[in-house]
Amino acid sequence: MFEVSCASCQASFEYNPDDYIHLCPYCSAGFIIDSEEGAKDLIGDHYVIPSNIQKENIEEIFNDWIMKRYHNPSKIKSEFNILGSYGVMLPYWVISVEAHTFWSGHSAKKNLYPGRVRDLASGYLKEEGRFSRRYRWAILARKSPKEHWGLERLHHPRESVMVDWEGFPLDETMGVQDEGVKPIYEAKVPFKYEQANEIAVASIQTKELSAVTRAKDQINEYHRRMAKTKIGTLYEHRTEIEVVGLHIVHMPFWFIRYSFSPKSFFKFFTTVRERRILIQGYTKAVLDAELPLNTSDKVMTNIVVCGTLGFICLTLSVFISPLFYILFVLFVLIVGLSSWKIINREKTDLDTIKGKENNEPVGS
Ligand SMILES: [Zn+2]
Incomplete structure (x- = not known):
């Protein structure tokens, strides 16, 4: 077992070769070790979003959620069972970007109005446009998004666009907070272990460079698919992405496992199996859930x-x-x-x- 000494307070702690940023358990400082020269580089811009959920709140949150979804509220106590729950602080690279997109294409629509050009050869309409968006794009700083359930598709775009990436725009994704509660990004404070409210803190494993590359790829693809919804055939699409800021932010998540064993007629058609719910620890929003009865x-x-x-x-x-x-x-x-x-x-x-x-x- 190797030990490493903190770049800030000099205390020594266990060295984990999987970590990219080493977090001191004593003073909460984060630093990167240069693999060739062994030099330690302290990082700034490391924040944490405090958790508003504790273990004792889990039952109440679960009951609130299931009350709104289950057709028979009086049976909830006897049919639903919380099997377990845990909270974890997950590290995200949060990349602030401005994305500018230009697109052009042909549409099959025949109605002409001023400003559109008719392509005489085909009778199709040529259209083009531009749009710009700002994001705080979040990329998980862990090696696998499969470590915890529900993290692979947190992005639910407002447009009818298919999503096959795990990153997401932070401000739109984490649920609406209660009145009087700050938006999630504004709630961040400099990282201290004490802020984790006694839930586990996952370490930072991936580099900022790979996070920026992935964020750019995902935004580029997102905008291409958005442009595609505007036109029949997309000919050209260009998205320029400017990175204006980069932070690492630890965000709290809670996972609940529950079982559903109906006492009614439905018991013949369901298998009693474990189902899961993912909750944002700051906004308390349910981000994803396996429902008691699925389509099958x-x-x-x-x-x-x-x-x-x-x-x-x-x-x-x-x-x-x-x-x-x-x-x-x-x-x-x-x-x-x-x-x-x-x-x-x-x-x-x-x-x-x-x-x-x-x-x-x-x-x-
Ligand atoms: Zn330290």
């Missing part, structure tokens, strides 16, 4: 209900009126379509899982 459960219920009704109609068509036979065919159709949906869903799910595994960073 509902489609499954559909199959059973329609199957039963179909059987009843078949019986009635024999004994009462052949008209019931039409209803029987209808219900069988619904059962067929539902089964097809479930089978297809499971296929796609497997594919996504495979794809994700392939994308995992190797050996970094």
Whole structure:
């Protein structure tokens, strides 16, 4: 076991080769060690967002959340069970950028109005435009976004744009805070272990340079997809990204594991399994959650209900009126379509899982 002495207070502590920035557990100073010369470089611009959640608040937060989602509030106590919870301070590189985008393309729309040019050869309309955005783009400073559940897709854009990156614009992502509470970025204070409110502090593993590169790639792709929503065929897209600031910020997150074991009719259609919720520790917003009943459960219920009704109609068509036979065919159709949906869903799910595994960073 190696030890390293703090660049600020000289106290020695255990050296972790996976860390890029070493954090002193005694004085909270952060420093980088030059691998060739061994020189230590103290870092500034390291902040922490205080946690507003403690272990004893978890039950209340969970109950508030499930109350709004479950159709039968009186049964919540008997059907839902919190299996465990933990909080962690995760380090993010927060990169302030200005992004300017120019795009051009052709649209198939035929309606002309002043300012648009008609391409005589095709009858299509040529369009172009510009837009600019400012972000505080957050990139996790850990080697794997899979370490904790729910961190791989925190970005939910306002535009109808598909997202396949793990970074996100900080100000739009972390949930709306209560009135009188400062926006998350303004709540930051210089990093001190004491501010973590006794939850674990994850160390900083990745370099700022790789974070900036990833943030630029993600913003570029985000803007390209945004431009694509404005036009039929996108011909050209250019996004210039200017980095105006860079900080490392530790942000609190809480994870709850719960189980759902329905006492009602639904118990025949769900498997009792663990489900998870991701909560922002400062805003207390639920950022992601696995719901008690997923689509397959509902489609499954559909199959059973329609199957039963179909059987009843078949019986009635024999004994009462052949008209019931039409209803029987209808219900069988619904059962067929539902089964097809479930089978297809499971296929796609497997594919996504495979794809994700392939994308995992190797050996970094
Ligand atoms: Zn120290």
